[in-house]
Amino acid sequence: xxxxLADFPVSEIRLGRSFRYENGALEIDAAHLEAMILRDGRIxxxxxxxxxxxxxxxxxxxxxxxEPRVKVNGAGQVFPGILGPVESVGxxxxxxxxxxxxxxxxxxxxxxxxxxxxxRSALLDxxxxxxxxxxxxxxxxxxxxxxxREGLSELDAHTAIQGAEFQVARRIAEATIGIAxxxxxxxxxxxxxxxxxxxxxxxxxxxxxHHVHSGVSYYGLPIRESLATVVHPNELLDCAMAVNATxxxxxxxxxxxxxxxxxxxxxxxxxxxxxxxxGMILQRxxxxxxxxxxxxxxxxxxxxxxxxxxxxxxxxxxxxNAFVDVMLTVRACEQRGIKTVLVTYEYxxxxxxxxxxxxxxxxxNAVVSTGSRDRWLELPEVERIVGPYxxxxxxxxxxxPVAEAKGPLTLDARDMVVxxxxxxGKESWICTAY
Amino acid sequence: MISKELxxxxxxxxxxxxxxxxxxxxxxxxxxxxxxxxxxxxxxxxPPDLDARLRREIVETALKALEAEVKGPTLFSPSMAxxx
Numbered sequence: 286x287x288x289x290l291a292d293f294p295v296s297e298i299r300l301g302r303s304f305r306y307e308n309g310a311l312e313i314d315a316a317h318l319e320a321m322i323l324r325d326g327r328i329x330x331x332x333x334x335x336x337x338x339x340x341x342x343x344x345x346x347x348x349x350x351x352e353p354r355v356k357v358n359g360a361g362q363v364f365p366g367i368l369g370p371v372e373s374v375g376x377x378x379x380x381x382x383x384x385x386x387x388x389x390x391x392x393x394x395x396x397x398x399x400x401x402x403x404x405r406s407a408l409l410d411x412x413x414x415x416x417x418x419x420x421x422x423x424x425x426x427x428x429x430x431x432x433x434r435e436g437l438s439e440l441d442a443h444t445a446i447q448g449a450e451f452q453v454a455r456r457i458a459e460a461t462i463g464i465a466x467x468x469x470x471x472x473x474x475x476x477x478x479x480x481x482x483x484x485x486x487x488x489x490x491x492x493x494x495h496h497v498h499s500g501v502s503y504y505g506l507p508i509r510e511s512l513a514t515v516v517h518p519n520e521l522l523d524c525a526m527a528v529n530a531t532x533x534x535x536x537x538x539x540x541x542x543x544x545x546x547x548x549x550x551x552x553x554x555x556x557x558x559x560x561x562x563x564g565m566i567l568q569r570x571x572x573x574x575x576x577x578x579x580x581x582x583x584x585x586x587x588x589x590x591x592x593x594x595x596x597x598x599x600x601x602x603x604x605x606n607a608f609v610d611v612m613l614t615v616r617a618c619e620q621r622g623i624k625t626v627l628v629t630y631e632y633x634x635x636x637x638x639x640x641x642x643x644x645x646x647x648x649x650n651a652v653v654s655t656g657s658r659d660r661w662l663e664l665p666e667v668e669r670i671v672g673p674y675x676x677x678x679x680x681x682x683x684x685x686p687v688a689e690a691k692g693p694l695t696l697d698a699r700d701m702v703v704x705x706x707x708x709x710g711k712e713s714w715i716c717t718a719y
Numbered sequence: 720m721i722s723k724e725l726x727x728x729x730x731x732x733x734x735x736x737x738x739x740x741x742x743x744x745x746x747x748x749x750x751x752x753x754x755x756x757x758x759x760x761x762x763x764x765x766p767p768d769l770d771a772r773l774r775r776e777i778v779e780t781a782l783k784a785l786e787a788e789v790k791g792p793t794l795f796s797p798s799m800a801x802x803x
Contacts, residue, residue: 573755573756574754574755574756575737575739575740606738606741609741643741644740644741645744
C-alpha cells in the first residue's frame with residue numbers, strides 16, 4: 286500500500302463565489318456549500334464563517350473538527366463508508382488542505398438526558414490562554430454553524446452533522462484538483478530493514494457498545510464489543526476513522542486527530558530509518574468485567590507478537606475504567622518480551638498533587654505523560670462569539686446553570702475545550718518538579 | 720477510598736467490586752469479586768431465578784468476608800460462576 290499525501294497549505298480563507306486555491310489563499314463558494322448542506326432536511330439552518338487565529342473570538346457548540354481532504358487517485362474516496370461505499374482506501378494519491386480546519390458547530394439538545402450518551406459540545410478560543418490550551422487555535426477555522434430540526438434522535442443528529450462537515454471538507458479540498466502541491470509526502474511501509482527494530486502502535490479505544498454511536502467508527506461502522514484488529518496507517522490518512530458528532534469532549538480525539546494521529550505519523554516517518562513500523566493495532570477497551578479486560582489485553586499483545594513486534598507504543602482514548610485495559614495491555618506486551626512505552630494524559634487534580642493515573646502495574650516502566658486533564662482554565666472575556674450558542678453550560682447535566690459564552694469563564698477541567706487534552710502527544714511539553 | 724475511611728472510623732467493610740485489582744491497589748482489606756462494572760451485585764442477563772441466587776451468593780460472601788480475620792487486602796470469590 287502506497288499513499289502520496291499532497292499538501293496544500295492554507296493561510297487565508299475567503300468567502301466568495303467560486304472554489305479556488307492559489308498560493309495559500311482558499312476561496313470558497315459559501316452559498317453553494319450552504320445549499321448543499323440544506324439538502325438534508327434535518328438541518329434547518331446552515332452558515333459558514335471565517336475566523337482568524339489571534340482574533341478575540343470564541344467558537345461555541347463545536348461537535349467535530351476535520352481537515353479537508355480528497356482522493357485524486359486510487360481506489361475509494363475519503364470518509365469511506367460515510368460519504369461513499371465501503372471501499373478499501375490508503376493507496377494512490379490524496380490532497381490535503383493543511384493549516385485550516387472545518388469546525389462543525391451545531392445547536393442540539395439531545396434526547397438522552399444523562400449519562401455517557403448525553404450530547405456534549407466544546408469551545409475553542411482563538412486568542413489568549415484558551416488558545417494556548419488547544420492546538421486547534423493555530424489552524425484557520427472555517428466554522429460551519431448549524432441548527433437542526435427540533436426533536437431529532439441522537440443518530441439523526443450525528444449523521445446530519447457528520448454528513449454536512451465531511452461533504453464540506455471534501456468539496457473544498459476539490460479546489461486543489463489539477464494544481465501542483467507545495468509538497469508531497471509518501472507513506473509506504475512495504476519494505477522492512479531486518480537490522481532495525483520492529484515496532485507496533487497499539488491504539489486503545491474506549492467505545493460504548495450500547496449507544497447508537499459507540500464513539501469511534503472504522504469505515505463508518507461504530508466499533509462495539511470487538512477483539513483487537515490491525516489497521517493500516519494509510520487508512521487513517523484517507524479518513525477511515527471517525528467519531529460521534531454529537532459528543533465533543535476535550536479528552537476524546539476527534540476526526541482531525543485520527544487524520545493527523547501524531548504517533549502514527551511519527552512511526553511512519555521513522556519507518557526504514559530508526560525502526561520498522563509493523564502496523565497499528567486497534568483495540569477496543571472498556572470491557573465491563575476484569576475477565577474481559579484481561580482477554581483484550583492478551584489479545585492485543587498476541588497480535589503484536591504475530592506482527593513481529595520487538596517494541597510497542599501503547600496509547601488510548603477515553604477515561605475511567607478503560608485505563609485498566611490499557612495497563613493490562615502494557616503488562617501483557619512486556620511479559621512477551623516486547624519493550625513497551627505507554628503514552629497517556631494524566632489526572633492529578635487542580636493542583637497536580639492527586640494520583641495521576643487510575644491504575645498501575647509494575648511492568649509499566651516507561652510512561653510518557655501528555656499533560657494534565659484536570660488543570661483549571663480561566664478564559665477571559667472575548668469580543669466575538671461564533672457558533673450556535675450565546676450561552677453555554679459549563680457542566681453537562683440536565684438543568685445545569687448557563688453562563689454567558691462571551692464572558693469570562695472558569696473551567697474546572699480541560700473537557701470543554703476542543704483539543705484541550707493532548708491525548709496522543711501532538712504538542713511539546715516540559716515538566717517541572719517542585 | 721470510602722471503605723478505607725469507614726475502616727478508619729472502626730467499621731469493618733467488605734467492598735463488592737468488579738474492578739477488584741483496583742480495590743487491591745488502594746489496599747481495601749475485604750474485597751468481594753463483583754460481576755461487572757455496571758452491575759457488581761448481580762447479572763441482569765440471567766433468568767430471574769438464577770440472578771436471585773447469584774445476588775444471594777454475593778451478599779453471603781460479603782457477610783462472610785466481614786467476619787473473616789484478614790491481614791491486608793484479601794479477595795473473596797462467590798462460588799457461583801462469576802466472570803473472571
